Amino acid sequence: MSRQVIFYGAGEHAKKILGKHPKLKITPKPLPLEDGVCFVDSDVKKQGTYLMGLPVLSIEEALNLYKDADIYISIGNFEDKKTVYKELIKKYGVKWHKIYGGVRLSCHYLEKFIVCGYHECAFGGKAGKDCGMHSFKSCCSDYGKNAVATVPINGDLSRAFNQFLELRFKTIENINLGIPTKCDNCIELKEIMDDPPNQFYYLIYNELGICNSKCCYCNYKERLGRDVSLDVDFIELMKLVNEYGFDKEGIVELCNGEITINPHKQEIYSLLRDKRVMFLTNGLVYDEFIQKKLLDGTGIINISLDCGTRETFIKVKGIDGYNRVINNLKKYSSGKKGIFNIKYIVLPTINDNIKDIDNFIQLCLELKVDSVHISHNLCLSYKDYNNQQTIDAVKYFIERLKKNSLPYELYSKNIIEKLLY
Ligand code: SF4
Ligand code: SF4
CATH class of the missing domain: 3.20.20.70 (Aldolase class I)
Structure with a gap:
């Protein structure tokens, strides 16, 4: 079945944006008018009429007819967008990632980042001590003064990845429903008008393990003798992330250990040839791949x-x-x-x-x-x-x-x- 889109708001703003741009592009997914199945308007006088060839319905009728449709809020007023967004989630149980053109309270880390690896706890007041937990999380620091919600990997990457996706979706929904989350009171929470991302933009692989430096502010002693057998396999991880969706402009960050001496670096590099990569390196070993990425403009050091x-x-x-x-x-x-x-x-x-x-x-x-x-x-x-x-x-x-x-x-x-x- 092709995509279905309900346009919420059959007023002047809808006419303006949809009339002028019959193939309105909402990145990353295109949102063309021809995918539209109906308009929705709370004004009963408009219900039962037609706009741009589509029927104008009440929200209840529309959701009843098109259960899987995406909803695009075609209302111009910022406050009204917010009210409609909340109502759709709270009253009608619409999932946040199905709503475009709304205003939600969220954070770019929560929506676009995925951090995978050995949790250093660096921002939790225990710097220099590993928690010893391999996990997925949305941000590696603790801007909110709460420990950000994590999913332990426990040797099953695929299960943990799916649980993380669910956790992330649930967290954003709960933030907007006023249900307590670990992200509450975080300074990064803002009103976001971007469309819901359906891909990751930033992957932090925090699992490089070994290092050849002994920085006085690092837990290098623990790192030296660490059991790396439970470390996440980068190839498996990249497969999962690519299958879910990774922005073509997205960045993979390699950190928490030294990539230039990693025994698996060639395998890791082979998956990063067409990606933008951020290398957190100590510079002790010169690395041709880093040089190449810097030269072609896809590397950040x-x-x-x-x-x-x-x-x-x-x-x-x-x-x-x-x-x-x-x-x-x-x-x-x-x-x-x-x-x-x-x-x-x-x-x-x-x-x-x-x-x-x-x-x-x-x-x-x-x-x-x-x-x-x-x-x-x-x-x-x-x-x-x-x-x-x-x-x-x-x-x-x-x-x-x-x-x-x-x-x-x-x-x-x-x-x-x-x-x-
Ligand atoms: S703790 Fe803050 S920065 Fe981290 S995901 Fe939550 S809102 Fe975003
Ligand atoms: S370079 Fe990084 S990982 Fe290595 S000892 Fe220093 S802080 Fe730790």
Whole structure:
């Protein structure tokens, strides 16, 4: 059976948008007028008439006749769209992903992201400690100060994937019905007017396991001896995600471990040739696939350097690899079309000094980085940062970035931004 669309609203707005665009495209699914089966209007005077060749019905009649139809809210007024959206879900039990052109309370992570892997708990106040739970979730952090809802994988990826899809759908529905969810009070919840996504846009594969660095802010000790036998198989995961639908412009992020030394990297790469990929790498090993992706514009590289001198590098990373990393970064940056971001995790008494900051900025200029990301050590709290040396260093850092017109982003609302303002 071909797609059926009920247009909710048979007023001037409907005439305007549908009349002008007989093949109205609503991405990602096209929503052509010829798929329309009827209009719906609460005005009884309109019911029983015809508009653009389609009958105008009451909502009850329409839902009774076309149980599986998608509904497009063809009403212009924002508040009315919201009311109709809520009513469709609450009173008539229509699923949120069948409603187009509405206004719902939701979050882009919840709708477009899928995070798969070993939960680090980094944002839950237990940084540096793995929870030991392989799971699916919508976001890897905890913007809402609640633990985001997760589905444990427990060795059955396919079952967990389907449960995650259900959980995600249910969460969005419950948010709009006012039923408590783990996402309540999250700062990311907003009124969204986009059409419901029927594909993922962002996959975070958080399961790379092993690493060749020993960053002082990481759980590398646990990582070194970790049992990787229960880690999620990337090939199986990608198959499930592709079958469900992955946006052709979507991004796959490889993180939580070091991809360049992963024993399965060639298999992983073979599935990512036509995808945009974000590599979270430490830069210790030069990798041709990363270089190729950067050159053809489908790669994004995020490196946490956290210093500007060899001595500090050793303190932060636990190994003597500064020159190696800088050489690799220079190779990566030559001729790149992809995106190149460098991170500086501010570490009190370790890298909060002028020499490291100056050298780091000089390097960013040479490498023509796209953005500098400034963050804090997730294992530490505001009081660890609230001292004059660190405050002065952070202020100096921002001034220098501005002076050199280097784009930057602060990933630390509760610490770095607080120190600044
Ligand atoms: S916790 Fe916040 S950011 Fe995460 S999925 Fe829920 S609303 Fe989105
Ligand atoms: S590079 Fe990343 S995974 Fe490796 S030790 Fe450092 S923080 Fe941990």
